[in-house]
Amino acid sequence: MKTCKATKIEAVLTVDSKGQILLPKELREKANLKAGDRIVAITGCDENGEICCFILVKAELVDEVVSRAIAPLLKEVVS
Numbered sequence: 001m002k003t004c005k006a007t008k009i010e011a012v013l014t015v016d017s018k019g020q021i022l023l024p025k026e027l028r029e030k031a032n033l034k035a036g037d038r039i040v041a042i043t044g045c046d047e048n049g050e051i052c053c054f055i056l057v058k059a060e061l062v063d064e065v066v067s068r069a070i071a072p073l074l075k076e077v078v079s
Contacts, residue, residue, distance in 0.1 A: 010030070011026075033058075037058070037059075039056050039057065039058060040056070040058075041054050041055070041056055042054070042055040042056075042062075042067075044074035045078070052077075053074070053077055053078075
């Protein structure tokens with residue numbers, strides 16, 4: 001399984017009038033994303049249950065280990 005070596009802000013995304021988000025070409029190329037690739041959106045919620053953050057992960061990398069690793073991180077972000 002791949003592991004992340006570093007975390008940084010790569011891009012600021014905008015939601016358009018249709019509610020869609022465009023990943024910039026440079027980011028898609030860095031991530032080696034192609035048409036038809038699947039991405040999982042993992043969310044974190046605040047104490048009111050409102051979504052406050054998203055993490056995008058290539059679908060083939062998501063499994064139980066990733067979910068267990070991300071849960072403590074999300075708790076730190078919202079507390």
